[in-house]
Amino acid sequence: MILNQEMKQHIIDSLKKGVRFDGRKNDDFREVNVEYDVAPSAEGSARVTIGDTIVLAGVKLGLEKPYPDTPDSGMLMVNAEFMPMASPEFESGPPSIASIELARVVDRGIRESGAIDVKKLCIEAGEKAWSVGIDVITINDGGNLMDAAALAALAALKATKFPKVKKDGSIDYKEKTKDSLPLVKEPISVTAHLIGDQILVDPSVEEEQSSDARITAAALDDKTICALQKGGERALSEEEIDQMLTLSLKKAAELRKRL
Amino acid sequence: MTESKLLIKDKQIVVPGEELAQGMDYLPSTGSYRDANSIVSQLLGLVRIDGKVIKIVPLTGQYMPKRNDVVVAQVSDVTYSAWSLKTFSPYQAMLSMKEATSEYIEKGADLTKFYGIGDYVVVKITNVTSQKLIDVTMKGPGLRKLRKGRIIKVNSNKVPRIIGKQGSMVGIVKQHTLTQITVGQNGIVWIYGEDPKMENLAETAIRKIEAESHTDGLTGKIEEWLQTEVKK
Numbered sequence: 001m002i003l004n005q006e007m008k009q010h011i012i013d014s015l016k017k018g019v020r021f022d023g024r025k026n027d028d029f030r031e032v033n034v035e036y037d038v039a040p041s042a043e044g045s046a047r048v049t050i051g052d053t054i055v056l057a058g059v060k061l062g063l064e065k066p067y068p069d070t071p072d073s074g075m076l077m078v079n080a081e082f083m084p085m086a087s088p089e090f091e092s093g094p095p096s097i098a099s100i101e102l103a104r105v106v107d108r109g110i111r112e113s114g115a116i117d118v119k120k121l122c123i124e125a126g127e128k129a130w131s132v133g134i135d136v137i138t139i140n141d142g143g144n145l146m147d148a149a150a151l152a153a154l155a156a157l158k159a160t161k162f163p164k165v166k167k168d169g170s171i172d173y174k175e176k177t178k179d180s181l182p183l184v185k186e187p188i189s190v191t192a193h194l195i196g197d198q199i200l201v202d203p204s205v206e207e208e209q210s211s212d213a214r215i216t217a218a219a220l221d222d223k224t225i226c227a228l229q230k231g232g233e234r235a236l237s238e239e240e241i242d243q244m245l246t247l248s249l250k251k252a253a254e255l256r257k258r259l
Numbered sequence: 260m261t262e263s264k265l266l267i268k269d270k271q272i273v274v275p276g277e278e279l280a281q282g283m284d285y286l287p288s289t290g291s292y293r294d295a296n297s298i299v300s301q302l303l304g305l306v307r308i309d310g311k312v313i314k315i316v317p318l319t320g321q322y323m324p325k326r327n328d329v330v331v332a333q334v335s336d337v338t339y340s341a342w343s344l345k346t347f348s349p350y351q352a353m354l355s356m357k358e359a360t361s362e363y364i365e366k367g368a369d370l371t372k373f374y375g376i377g378d379y380v381v382v383k384i385t386n387v388t389s390q391k392l393i394d395v396t397m398k399g400p401g402l403r404k405l406r407k408g409r410i411i412k413v414n415s416n417k418v419p420r421i422i423g424k425q426g427s428m429v430g431i432v433k434q435h436t437l438t439q440i441t442v443g444q445n446g447i448v449w450i451y452g453e454d455p456k457m458e459n460l461a462e463t464a465i466r467k468i469e470a471e472s473h474t475d476g477l478t479g480k481i482e483e484w485l486q487t488e489v490k491k
Contacts, residue, residue: 001410001411001412002333002377003377003410004375004377004378004379005377006406006407007379007407007408007409007410009407010407010408010409010451011409013455014455014458017455019455019456019458019459021409021455021458021459021462022459023459023463206409
């Protein structure tokens with residue numbers, strides 16, 4: 001539901017009184033569910049549901065020539081698509097700014113944490129390396145696509161198995177080996193929103209519309225923050241950033257148990 | 260000719276294509292049709308037998324605009340002389356300047372000063388043409404712009420149950436939660452309460468009615484449930 005200014009203010013007013021529209025506390029996530037291997041044609045896949053939000057992620061592997069500046073590394077690519085079936089606000093056609101941002105936030109979390117040991121993906125320096133393509137597809141937008149997408153991408157990576165390589169160097173996608181990706185770290189992204197003077201996680205669609213600012217932090221299990229994304233129009237004070245990150249890290253630890 | 264016979268019971272759930280009755284003594288109504296000697300269901304829903312007439316009350320489905328329905332609509336566009344409204348049905352509605360307000364609007368005035376894009380309004384459908392162009396009015400009791408509060412969407416087929424006989428069901432919810440509620444025939448419900456906790460309770464109650472709409476004696480059950488919840 002698209003809200004007008006007065007209704008957004010109503011959300012802010014009730015948050016001030018300590019009540020969220022669905023009765024949760026500010027630091028409560030909705031029910032989180034992770035399912036693995038939902039798409040057999042992908043090398044790895046996962047479906048994540050957070051309340052009404054459903055996101056699907058699939059990993060495709062291919063053999064390609066490495067980039068000239070990193071001849072001894074494999075490649076990583078993240079693509080996100082906002083399907084029109086996920087929300088009446090999403091339209092088909094060229095990717096929206098929000099879907100590009102989503103893909104970049106997911107990409108940055110995985111890339112900057114060094115989650116995949118890309119050196120191990122190299123088969124022949126400068127000639128041949130594995131490329132990892134992650135496709136994120138939104139099935140339903142019930143709010144908080146960012147965290148759901150990042151979680152789905154990581155879960156899909158965890159479930160990925162290399163396909164068999166034939167003697168002539170081509171890939172037999174029908175047959176999977178038992179080898180997993182060299183996943184050395186597991187970054188979990190949690191977005192904290194500032195609405196009025198309240199900081200909360202896992203917003204609904206309505207809360208997202210009322211949000212003044214948000215920070216998405218990807219963190220490892222030792223609480224190292226490896227990627228950040230700030231969104232929303234309002235500027236944040238040092239103290240607010242501190243509170244938001246503390247909350248993100250706390251929730252990331254809880255989300256990690258769901259994998 | 261063979262004797263007429265009924266193949267289903269009143270309030271039974273039927274699926275599309277299911278044979279409901281045989282013989283010429285029964286008559287099809289909304290959601291059912293005659294196929295040679297039998298009456299067949301068109302929808303997934305509950306059967307209502309009223310004398311010789313067999314009607315299906317759908318369990319689900321999209322809202323279709325009907326004349327005289329009061330709906331909650333959202334302003335999607337403002338033109339030079341009218342507002343275009345989203346009715347949460349497959350069709351758009353037009354609210355003309357004349358029907359929107361009794362105030363005098365000067366020629367070329369900025370119509371967004373009255374209703375802007377994104378605003379929710381309670382309107383009454385005055386006409387639905389064969390091309391499904393909807394005309395609405397805001398002249399009438401209770402027809403107004405909705406301020407503050409929250410908007411939720413429910414299955415439009417459950418709206419009669421949510422409202423109850425002469426508004427009894429929604430009346431109970433309002434009375435116990437001290438909220439203001441407007442239920443549109445299109446399944447859009449507006450709730451506003453001074454106490455956000457009570458507003459949450461009202462939403463939960465409406466969701467509960469929606470989920471349990473097929474059960475008997477729901478009004479009593481909801482009242483009992485609300486009484487215990489309010490005390491918490």
